[in-house]
Amino acid sequence: MSESQQHATRQCVSCGINISGTNAARFKCPDCGNLIFRCSTCRKQSNLYECDDCGFTGP
Template sequence: MSDAEQRHARQCVSCGINISGMSAATFDCPDCGNEISRCSKCRKQSNLYECNECGFLGP
């Protein structure tokens, strides 16, 4: 993987899998605006997530 690809690789904040190239959701944290990425499986199962910056918890 090139340096540019590593910088753009995303991980699901709920389960930690690499979601680069997968159908996933990326959105801003409702509290601090930090980018959050979630895989389709965790979204479908409504798994909890926590913002790495401010600790916001969401479904």
């Protein structure tokens, strides 16, 4: 997915909510470098996430 497409579809990778304009985290996947977005609720609850590109999972 291109960076422009990721900006258009900013969704939490854990719960799927639209995170545009919220206090969300943005970071690169430790394995492949794909950009990952997580909402503050999923971060606080340590919900699992999975990278869409490589399948890496993390807390």
